[in-house]
Amino acid sequence: MSGNQTSTRAAETPKGRGLLYFAIMAVLIVIVGQFQSWNVALSILSLCLISSIMALGVNIQWGYAGLFNVGVMGFAALGGLATVLVSMPPVPAAWAAGGPGVLASLAMGAITICGAIFIYRKMPKGRLRGFALLAVCLGGYFVTRHYFGISTDAVESVDPALTGYLGGLGLPVLLAWPVGGLFAGLAAWVVGKISLGLRSDYLAIATLGISEIIVAVMKHEDWLARGVKNVNGLPRPVPYEINLQQAEWFLELAAKLGQDPVTFSSIFVKLCYVLLFTVVLLGILWLSERALHSPWGRMMRAIRDNEVSAAAMGKNVTARHLQVFVLGSIVVGIAGAMLTTLDGQMTPASYQPLRFTFLIWVMVIVGGSGNNWGAVLGGFVIWFFWIEAEPIGLWLMETLTSAMPEDSSLRAHLVDSAAHMRLMTMGAILLLVLRFSPRGLLPER
Amino acid sequence: MEILNAFVLLANFVLVPAIAYGSQLALGALGVTLIYGILRFSNFAHGDTMAFGTMVVILFTWWFQSMGLHLGPLPTALLALPFGIAACAVFVLGTDRLVYRFYRQQKTAPVIYVIASVGVMFILNGIVRFAIGTEDQQFADGARFIVKAGEFKRMTGLDEGLAIKASQALTVVTAVLVVAALFWFLNRTRTGKSMRAYSDNEDLALLSGINPDRVVAVTWILAATMATIAGTLYGLDKSFKPFTYFQLLLPIFASAIVGGLGSPLGAIAGGFVIAFSEVMVTYAYKKFLAYLVPADWWAPDSLMQLLATDYKFAVSFIILVLVLLFRPTGLFAGKSV
Numbered sequence: 001m002s003g004n005q006t007s008t009r010a011a012e013t014p015k016g017r018g019l020l021y022f023a024i025m026a027v028l029i030v031i032v033g034q035f036q037s038w039n040v041a042l043s044i045l046s047l048c049l050i051s052s053i054m055a056l057g058v059n060i061q062w063g064y065a066g067l068f069n070v071g072v073m074g075f076a077a078l079g080g081l082a083t084v085l086v087s088m089p090p091v092p093a094a095w096a097a098g099g100p101g102v103l104a105s106l107a108m109g110a111i112t113i114c115g116a117i118f119i120y121r122k123m124p125k126g127r128l129r130g131f132a133l134l135a136v137c138l139g140g141y142f143v144t145r146h147y148f149g150i151s152t153d154a155v156e157s158v159d160p161a162l163t164g165y166l167g168g169l170g171l172p173v174l175l176a177w178p179v180g181g182l183f184a185g186l187a188a189w190v191v192g193k194i195s196l197g198l199r200s201d202y203l204a205i206a207t208l209g210i211s212e213i214i215v216a217v218m219k220h221e222d223w224l225a226r227g228v229k230n231v232n233g234l235p236r237p238v239p240y241e242i243n244l245q246q247a248e249w250f251l252e253l254a255a256k257l258g259q260d261p262v263t264f265s266s267i268f269v270k271l272c273y274v275l276l277f278t279v280v281l282l283g284i285l286w287l288s289e290r291a292l293h294s295p296w297g298r299m300m301r302a303i304r305d306n307e308v309s310a311a312a313m314g315k316n317v318t319a320r321h322l323q324v325f326v327l328g329s330i331v332v333g334i335a336g337a338m339l340t341t342l343d344g345q346m347t348p349a350s351y352q353p354l355r356f357t358f359l360i361w362v363m364v365i366v367g368g369s370g371n372n373w374g375a376v377l378g379g380f381v382i383w384f385f386w387i388e389a390e391p392i393g394l395w396l397m398e399t400l401t402s403a404m405p406e407d408s409s410l411r412a413h414l415v416d417s418a419a420h421m422r423l424m425t426m427g428a429i430l431l432l433v434l435r436f437s438p439r440g441l442l443p444e445r
Numbered sequence: 446m447e448i449l450n451a452f453v454l455l456a457n458f459v460l461v462p463a464i465a466y467g468s469q470l471a472l473g474a475l476g477v478t479l480i481y482g483i484l485r486f487s488n489f490a491h492g493d494t495m496a497f498g499t500m501v502v503i504l505f506t507w508w509f510q511s512m513g514l515h516l517g518p519l520p521t522a523l524l525a526l527p528f529g530i531a532a533c534a535v536f537v538l539g540t541d542r543l544v545y546r547f548y549r550q551q552k553t554a555p556v557i558y559v560i561a562s563v564g565v566m567f568i569l570n571g572i573v574r575f576a577i578g579t580e581d582q583q584f585a586d587g588a589r590f591i592v593k594a595g596e597f598k599r600m601t602g603l604d605e606g607l608a609i610k611a612s613q614a615l616t617v618v619t620a621v622l623v624v625a626a627l628f629w630f631l632n633r634t635r636t637g638k639s640m641r642a643y644s645d646n647e648d649l650a651l652l653s654g655i656n657p658d659r660v661v662a663v664t665w666i667l668a669a670t671m672a673t674i675a676g677t678l679y680g681l682d683k684s685f686k687p688f689t690y691f692q693l694l695l696p697i698f699a700s701a702i703v704g705g706l707g708s709p710l711g712a713i714a715g716g717f718v719i720a721f722s723e724v725m726v727t728y729a730y731k732k733f734l735a736y737l738v739p740a741d742w743w744a745p746d747s748l749m750q751l752l753a754t755d756y757k758f759a760v761s762f763i764i765l766v767l768v769l770l771f772r773p774t775g776l777f778a779g780k781s782v
Contacts (some may be wrong), residue, residue: 066554068559146747200554200556201555201559201700202769202773204489205487205699205765206762207696207697209758209765210762212758213759213762216755219755226607282689354570358563359513417578420571421571424571425571427564427565427566427571428568430564431564435561
C-alpha cells in the first residue's frame with residue numbers, strides 16, 4: 001500500500017516524471033538495439049544527443065528569453081563549416097595560388113564596412129554624408145569583388161576534382177567544436193545587433209534570411225569548402241574501424257566479450273562517439289542549469305515575462321536579449337560542428353530548414369520550453385520518432401494499400417509519399433502540444 | 446541606335462521580368478500584410494499557402510486539359526483559378542477555426558501565433574508534397590509570347606529583341622485588376638471599412654459593433670485569394686516547385702516590411718522595390734555597357750554582374766537589413782510594434 005503511494009508520488013513530482021520519461025526513452029533505444037540492430041540504436045542515440053544539444057541552444061533563446069530564432073539551420077551550418085576549416089589539411093598549392101589574395105580581399109571588404117560605419121557615425125548628417133557613404137560602399141565593393149574574383153578563381157582551379165579549395169588548418173577535429181560555436185556566435189551577434197529591440201517578428205524574419213544566405217554561401221563558394229562538391233573524409237576524433245581490427249588489445253577485448261571483431265569494431269566506434277557527445281551534453285546542460293538558476297537566469301525570465309517592468313527595474317532588455325541570443329547560437333554552432341564530425345563529411349545541400357530549424361523547434365516545444373531537461377528529452381523523443389516514423393509510415397502505407405492491386409499507380413504513389421507523412425506528423429505534433437499542453441512534457445518549474 | 450539597343454536590352458532582361466516578378470511579390474506581400482494588420486502576426490505559412498492554392502489550380506488545370514477544355518490563347522489555369530481560390534480559402538478558414546481562433550480568444554502573445562503558423566506550414570508542406578510531389582511541374586499552356594524577340598527586331602530594325610511572355614503580361618494585368626478590386630473593397634465597402642477600422646484600433650472597432658469573427662474570416666479569404674493568384678502567376682511565369690514557394694517567404698516578408706507591415710500600399714511598393722533590386726543586382730551588364738561605351742575606348746572583361754544569381758536571396762535580405770537599421774517602420778510607416 002505504502003509502496004504504491006510512494007511510486008505514484010514519485011511519478012507526480014517533476015523529477016520523477018523526468019526520470020520516468022528518460023527511462024522510457026532508454027527502453028525504446030534498447031528495443032531498437034535488440035530488434036533492429038545495435039548499430040542502428042547507437043546511431044540514433046548519437047543523433048539524439050546532438051539534437052538535444054541543439055534543442056538546448058534553442059531553449060536558451062526561447063525558453064529563457066522568448067526569442068524566436070528561425071535560423072537554427074544557418075548556425076548549425078556554420079558549425080559544420082568550422083569543422084572543415086579547422087580539421088582538414090591545408091592545400092599548399094591553393095594557398096600559393098590565391099590564399100593571400102583571398103585574405104587580402106576579405107580584409108578589404110571588412111575595411112570597407114568599417115569605413116562606412118565610421119563615416120556614418122562621425123560625419124554630420126546631410127547630403128555630403130550620403131554621397132560619402134555611397135562612394136565608400138560602391139568603391140569598396142567593386143575593388144574587393146575584382147580582386148576576390150581573381151583570387152578565388154585561382155584557388156578553385158587547383159586540382160578541382162580533388163581539392164579546389166584552401167583547405168583547413170589541419171588541427172585536431174575536437175577543436176572545431178568550440179570554433180563552430182564561435183562562428184555561430186559571431187553571426188548571431190551581427191543578426192541580433194540589427195534586429196533585436198524591434199518587434200519580435202523581425203528577429204524571426206532576419207534569422208530566416210541569414211540562415212538561407214549562410215547555406216547559399218556554403219553551396220556556392222567553392223574556394224571555402226568546395227561547395228556542393230562536398231568535403232569528404234573529415235578527420236575523426238575516434239579510432240578507425242580498420243585500425244581497431246588490427247590492434248592487439250582490441251582483438252583480445254572482442255575475444256573476451258565473445259564478439260565478432262568486425263561488427264564489434266563499428267559498435268565500439270559508435271560507443272566512443274556516444275561517450276564524447278554525452279560528455280559535451282552533460283557539460284552544456286550543467287552550465288545551462290547553473291545559468292538558469294543564477295540571478296542572471298532569474299533576470300532573463302523576468303525580462304521574458306514582462307519586458308516593461310524589467311526595463312523599469314533598470315535592466316537593459318535589448319542588451320540582455322543580444323547576450324542570450326548569442327549564447328544560444330553558440331550552443332547550436334557546437335552541435336552543428338559535432339554533427340558534421342559524426343557524418344565525417346560536409347554536404348551543404350543537406351541543410352534543409354525543415355530538418356535543421358523546424359524539427360529542433362518541435363523538440364523544444366514538445367520537451368517543455370524553459371526547462372533544460374525538457375529540451376534534452378524533446379531532442380531524444382522527437383529524433384527517435386523522426387527516424388522511426390519512416391519505417392513505421394512505410395509499413396502503415398503498405399498495410400493500408402495491401403488490398404489494392406499490386407500494379408495500381410495510386411498504391412505506388414501512396415507508398416512513395418510515405419516520407420512526406422513525417423512533415424505532417426511533425427506539424428500536427430507541434431500544433432497539438434502548443435494547443436493542449438503548451439508547457440510541454442517537462443514543464444518549467 | 447546603340448543607345449536604343451542598350452535600352453531595349455535592359456528592358457528585355459531587367460524591366461519586363463522585374464515588373465512581372467514585382468507584381469507577384471506584391472500580391473504575396475499583400476496577403477502577409479493583411480494578415481498582419483488584422484491578426485497581428487507574421488504568417489510563416491504564407492509561402493506554403495501559395496503552394497497549396499497553386500497545387501489545387503494545377504490539379505484542376507490537368508483535369509480540364511484532359512477533358513479538352515481550353516481558353517484559346519489564355520492559359521487553362523485561369524479557368525481553374527476560382528477552384529484553387531475556393532479550396533485555399535476553405536483550408537485557411539479551417540486552420541483559423543482549428544488553430545488560431547483559440548489563441549485569439551486567449552489573447553496570446555504574437556510569437557505564439559508565429560510558432561503555430563510554423564506548425565501549419567509543416568502540415569501544408571506535407572499535404573502539397575504528398576499530393577503533387579517535390580518535382581518541378583509545368584502547367585502553362587496557351588500562347589507563349591505576346592511580343593517575340595525576332596518580330597520585334599524585324600519591326601524596329603534594332604539588333605536587340607524585346608520579348609514579352611504571355612505569362613508576364615497576364616501577371617501584370619491580373620495584378621492591376623486584383624489590386625484595384627482590393628483597394629475598392631477596403632476603401633468603399635462597409636466590410637472593407639470595418640477591416641481598416643479593426644486594423645487601426647481593435648478596441649474602438651469592437652465598441653462600435655464591428656463583428657471581429659467576420660472581419661477575421663474576410664481577411665483570411667482575401668489572403669487566400671491573393672496567395673493563390675500570386676502563386677499561380679509565379680508558377681505560370683516560372684514553374685511550380687514546393688520548395689521554391691517556401692523560399693519565396695523571404696522576399697515576400699522583405700517586401701511587406703520594406704513597405705511597412707500592415708500597409709497595403711506599402712506592400713505593393715515593397716514588392717517592386719525588392720523585385721527590381723533583385724533583378725538589377727543579379728543582371729550581367731557586360732553587353733549593356735558594350736553598347737554604350739565604344740569598344741576601342743574600354744571593353745569590360747568580366748560579366749559586370751554585381752552579384753551572382755545564386756545570391757538573389759541575399760538582395761532581399763540586405764534591403765531588409767537596411768530598412769530595419771534606418772527605418773524600422775518601412776517606407777509607408779506601418780506598425781513597428
